[in-house]
Amino acid sequence: xxxxxxxxxxxxxxxxxxxxxxxxxxxxxxxxxxxxxxxxxxxxxxxxxxxxxxxxxxxxxxxxxxxxxxxxxxxxxxxxxxxxxxxxxxxxxxxxxxxxxxxxxxxxxxxxxxxxxxxxxxxxxxxxxxxxxxxxxxxxxxxxxxxxxxxxxxxxxxxxxxxxxxxxxxxxxxxxxxxxxxxxxxxxxxxxxxxxxxxxxxxxxxxxxxxxxxxxxxxxxxxxxxxxxxxxxxxxxxxxxxxxxxxxxxxxxxxxxxxxxxxxxxxxxxxxxxxxxxxxxxxxxxxxxxxxxxxxxxxxxxxxxxxxxxxxxxxxxxxxxxxxxxxxxxxxxxxxxxxxxxxxxxxxxxxxxxxxxxxxxxxxxxxxxxxxxxxxxxxxxxxxxxxxxxxxxxxxxxxxxxxxxxxxxxxxxxxxxxxx
Numbered sequence: 001x002x003x004x005x006x007x008x009x010x011x012x013x014x015x016x017x018x019x020x021x022x023x024x025x026x027x028x029x030x031x032x033x034x035x036x037x038x039x040x041x042x043x044x045x046x047x048x049x050x051x052x053x054x055x056x057x058x059x060x061x062x063x064x065x066x067x068x069x070x071x072x073x074x075x076x077x078x079x080x081x082x083x084x085x086x087x088x089x090x091x092x093x094x095x096x097x098x099x100x101x102x103x104x105x106x107x108x109x110x111x112x113x114x115x116x117x118x119x120x121x122x123x124x125x126x127x128x129x130x131x132x133x134x135x136x137x138x139x140x141x142x143x144x145x146x147x148x149x150x151x152x153x154x155x156x157x158x159x160x161x162x163x164x165x166x167x168x169x170x171x172x173x174x175x176x177x178x179x180x181x182x183x184x185x186x187x188x189x190x191x192x193x194x195x196x197x198x199x200x201x202x203x204x205x206x207x208x209x210x211x212x213x214x215x216x217x218x219x220x221x222x223x224x225x226x227x228x229x230x231x232x233x234x235x236x237x238x239x240x241x242x243x244x245x246x247x248x249x250x251x252x253x254x255x256x257x258x259x260x261x262x263x264x265x266x267x268x269x270x271x272x273x274x275x276x277x278x279x280x281x282x283x284x285x286x287x288x289x290x291x292x293x294x295x296x297x298x299x300x301x302x303x304x305x306x307x308x309x310x311x312x313x314x315x316x317x318x319x320x321x322x323x324x325x326x327x328x329x330x331x332x333x334x335x336x337x338x339x340x341x342x343x344x345x346x347x348x349x350x351x352x353x354x355x356x357x358x359x360x361x362x363x364x365x366x367x368x369x370x371x372x373x374x375x376x377x378x379x380x381x382x383x384x385x386x387x388x389x390x391x392x393x394x395x396x397x398x399x400x401x402x403x404x405x406x407x408x409x410x411x412x413x414x415x416x417x418x419x420x
């Protein structure tokens with residue numbers, strides 16, 4: 001292990017220790033971001049695969065400038081809020097009723113979201129003819145399991161699970177409606193799971209954890225850790241199903257690992273962490289033309305229906321310069337291939353400032369709308385080493401629905417009294 005990995009792991013360990021400080025917010029966006037990125041950089045720089053390469057200075061600069069810019073943007077907002085009164089987490093949990101919404105309207109909204117989910121799901125099954133888990137070619141069917149327009153309704157699974165969790169936390173009666181919402185959540189979650197897609201399932205679980213953390217005393221640091229382990233295990237299990245009969249040793253050979261075959265089991269998790277930045281680094285030296293917002297603002301071309309036309313016309317390659325089957329690049333690559341070093345500097349800088357502003361706005365004047373938005377964005381930065389969901393149409397769709405649902409159920413604003 002080299003010096004860079006030692007420093008990166010030391011930073012991760014220090015941030016991890018701060019989680020145990022009294023009154024520390026485990027879900028502080030800067031803590032989450034720094035912990036994950038320091039850990040991933042440390043893991044990647046171990047260079048345990050022959051598919052990896054030693055980064056040149058220009059690669060290091062462009063890989064590190066994004067995370068640093070994010071922290072700088074967040075630090076600017078922190079300086080603005082440092083002397084302002086915000087709610088202590090325990091006080092927020094005790095007084096969670098300040099964020100209560102109209103339960104009857106919320107139930108109607110969730111029911112509508114589930115109906116739309118089923119419409120979209122049935123339409124796609126009719127189109128494709130099966131679901132991925134029942135197919136002899138699950139990978140191909142998984143890629144085909146979509147449809148322009150109604151395909152967006154499949155992403156309602158996140159909304160159904162999250163809004164149902166709100167109902168269960170805040171509604172003390174109406175057991176019949178709770179049974180229905182339990183059924184809606186379980187059915188949508190399992191139906192989505194058998195499509196062998198996993199990202200929205202992780203987002204659903206993450207959103208519920210964020211909600212429970214800020215509104216109840218049920219989620220502690222150890223609980224978050226246990227759920228994280230469960231999510232990782234689930235992630236690997238779904239990967240195994242998607243790959244079919246995946247032999248660990250074969251993957252070990254294809255990945256050209258440097259360690260002993262008796263540790264081949266660690267090949268897949270290591271490569272999932274390491275190859276994102278490796279792919280990004282390889283592209284920095286090879287990228288010749290920028291795409292000027294095509295990937296950063298993907299949802300605009302997707303909703304207008306011209307996305308694939310542009311892709312074909314300009315012969316854009318979604319996954320350029322790969323040397324393995326691991327085809328993700330980290331969120332920063334989108335900003336780099338759109339705008340170069342300027343993009344990977346300014347966009348994370350603005351993103352860090354915006355997320356921290358939302359975080360402190362929630363801590364100062366809490367609402368469930370702010371909490372939902374915070375959970376969505378926090379998930380994005382937690383997995384920013386892997387990819388960027390922020391420009392995807394399904395992500396923007398979920399944000400829009402969250403906004404309009406809370407507008408419909410009329411969340412109560414905080415009164416002027418605050419505790420610190």
